[in-house]
Amino acid sequence: MLWFLPVLVQRAVAVICLLSLYPFFLAIRNIFFHPLSKYPGPWLRATFFWPELWTTLTGNSVPTHKALHDQYGHVVRIAPDALSYNDPQAWRDIHGFPEKGKPQMRKDRTGFGDSPDDENILVANDNDHARIRKLLSHAMSDAALRKQEPIVAAHQENLLEKFYARIEGPEKGITDLTHWCTFTAFDIIGDIGLGSSFGAVDAGGYHSWIANLFASIKFLGILRVAETYKWVGRLMHCAMETFPAMQKSRDLHIKLTKDKTLGRMKTVTEREDFMTHVMKYPSNDPRSMNEKETVQTFAFLIVAATETVSTAACGAMYLTLSHPHVHQRLRQEIRDAFPTKESIRYSTIATLPYLNAVIEESLRRYTPAPASFPRRTTVEGNVICGEYVPPNMQVAVHQWSTYLSESNFADPLTFDPDRWLEPTPEKYKNDKKHALQPFGLGPRGCIGKNIFYLEVRSLLVRLFWHFDIELCEESKNWMDHKAFLMWEKPQLLVKLSKRQEGV
Ligand code: HEM
Numbered sequence: 187m188l189w190f191l192p193v194l195v196q197r198a199v200a201v202i203c204l205l206s207l208y209p210f211f212l213a214i215r216n217i218f219f220h221p222l223s224k225y226p227g228p229w230l231r232a233t234f235f236w237p238e239l240w241t242t243l244t245g246n247s248v249p250t251h252k253a254l255h256d257q258y259g260h261v262v263r264i265a266p267d268a269l270s271y272n273d274p275q276a277w278r279d280i281h282g283f284p285e286k287g288k289p290q291m292r293k294d295r296t297g298f299g300d301s302p303d304d305e306n307i308l309v310a311n312d313n314d315h316a317r318i319r320k321l322l323s324h325a326m327s328d329a330a331l332r333k334q335e336p337i338v339a340a341h342q343e344n345l346l347e348k349f350y351a352r353i354e355g356p357e358k359g360i361t362d363l364t365h366w367c368t369f370t371a372f373d374i375i376g377d378i379g380l381g382s383s384f385g386a387v388d389a390g391g392y393h394s395w396i397a398n399l400f401a402s403i404k405f406l407g408i409l410r411v412a413e414t415y416k417w418v419g420r421l422m423h424c425a426m427e428t429f430p431a432m433q434k435s436r437d438l439h440i441k442l443t444k445d446k447t448l449g450r451m452k453t454v455t456e457r458e459d460f461m462t463h464v465m466k467y468p469s470n471d472p473r474s475m476n477e478k479e480t481v482q483t484f485a486f487l488i489v490a491a492t493e494t495v496s497t498a499a500c501g502a503m504y505l506t507l508s509h510p511h512v513h514q515r516l517r518q519e520i521r522d523a524f525p526t527k528e529s530i531r532y533s534t535i536a537t538l539p540y541l542n543a544v545i546e547e548s549l550r551r552y553t554p555a556p557a558s559f560p561r562r563t564t565v566e567g568n569v570i571c572g573e574y575v576p577p578n579m580q581v582a583v584h585q586w587s588t589y590l591s592e593s594n595f596a597d598p599l600t601f602d603p604d605r606w607l608e609p610t611p612e613k614y615k616n617d618k619k620h621a622l623q624p625f626g627l628g629p630r631g632c633i634g635k636n637i638f639y640l641e642v643r644s645l646l647v648r649l650f651w652h653f654d655i656e657l658c659e660e661s662k663n664w665m666d667h668k669a670f671l672m673w674e675k676p677q678l679l680v681k682l683s684k685r686q687e688g689v
Pocket residue numbers: 281293307308319487490491492494495498554555559624625626627629630631632633634635637638
């Protein structure tokens with residue numbers, strides 16, 4: 187009766203054998219016969235995607251990539267179809283403007299972890315991107331920013347008031363800069379972008395929206411895995427129905443942005459903000475942005491302008507405070523330049539050489555977006571760092587590995603702003619300064635760079651002008667933390683005191 191059982195067992199054994207041999211065949215194919223076979227890297231990464239995805243999900247990809255570059259050199263095969271570079275030439279070859287008549291390399295959507303129906307400046311095709319970017323570039327031009335300076339100053343002065351109150355209050359000056367820098371950057375982007383502050387500094391607590399920002403960035407890592415392994419993606423979608431909190435943070439961010447953006451679009455105002463430029467043309471004009479693009483672009487802008495700015499500000503504060511000679515020199519430069527608090531003006535702030543050197547060195551030593559912004563090679567393939575890379579491969583410059591590589595910067599782990607001063611000290615004469623591109627470059631490089639400098643330079647000046655600041659013991663190793671596309675910053679505890687006259 188059960189005559190068919192042995193046949194079934196035989197077939198099952200055959201299937202199991204074949205399945206268990208699959209990784210072996212995959213390894214042979216990917217290691218020896220893949221178009222990227224000649225590139226160096228560990229065989230496990232050449233065979234499978236999961237080592238790369240695992241380090242991304244667990245927040246360890248940044249140090250892992252650096253270790254791989256230290257071991258294998260300026261280019262490493264980090265996944266079967268992916269190359270990571272730490273050579274400055276790769277910035278131009280991957281991100282720079284393409285030769286006339288040649289296409290840009292497209293963004294790798296799996297690398298960005300966005301969903302296929304997203305429409306925003308970050309992922310738009312070249313034509314839509316040019317249209318969106320043109321509208322926003324006007325909003326972030328030098329002339330537009332000059333009008334925003336008093337708004338930025340007002341938010342930072344509001345922060346100073348809160349800090350003075352903390353010195354007098356039960357906190358005795360102990361303050362978490364991570365929280366307060368995030369609140370301030372969030373309020374500023376609300377005000378200069380969408381016409382009204384979010385009121386986070388006044389509330390002084392975690393606005394539910396801010397609490398969600400980082401969670402939604404972290405979620406991008408999960409989406410990246412789901413995009414690469416479709417079956418894992420399907421499992422995750424099932425899990426999400428059971429545990430909707432996983433996707434909730436991202437959805438909530440989009441919903442809150444939508445409410446705020448549509449609210450602003452209905453408001454008639456004389457005061458210029460980013461939305462003034464976005465709404466320059468009527469909605470039926472081909473040069474305008476549609477509602478979905480507008481909401482999603484602002485959703486990205488809010489994250490870009492809050493997380494990166496607060497990360498860079500905290501990084502600069504931590505590195506300065508943990509290097510007493512840098513701290514002393516910076517404070518002196520600031521206090522000498524501005525005899526009174528009323529004399530603090532951005533036109534002077536922007537010219538302070540040591541301040542600028544501290545910020546550049548902080549962007550190098552604790553770069554705010556430490557991973558990479560991957561692209562796919564074009565249908566013809568591309569030459570990167572003098573080597574031909576075949577079509578449709580993922581290629582990227584890894585920021586952390588580039589900035590901490592001895593082949594680009596002398597004594598790369600040392601925080602020394604002097605390397606950015608003129609004349610360049612002998613020790614740093616061979617530094618490849620152009621390797622530092624924290625804002626990316628080319629047609630899709632950051633358009634918020636000027637806003638970043640406006641906010642961070644003037645915040646540092648105000649803090650060091652008004653307060654004597656000490657790093658608390660609990661934050662002595664502040665930089666040891668994980669990264670999920672961006673750093674998962676812990677509290678940065680400092681003790682603020684009113685400045686001692688004559689110091
Ligand atoms: C330390 C601060 C910042 C860093 C390190 C940074 C970094 C970057 C990088 C690396 C890119 C390029 C991504 C790619 O090549 O795929 C980018 C794009 C972008 N950033 Fe920033 N950013 C910062 C601040 C800001 C601010 C303050 C804003 C807005 C107010 C902003 C808005 C944007 C926009 C709109 C893009 C997309 C540009 C495009 O695709 O045309 N960023 N940013």
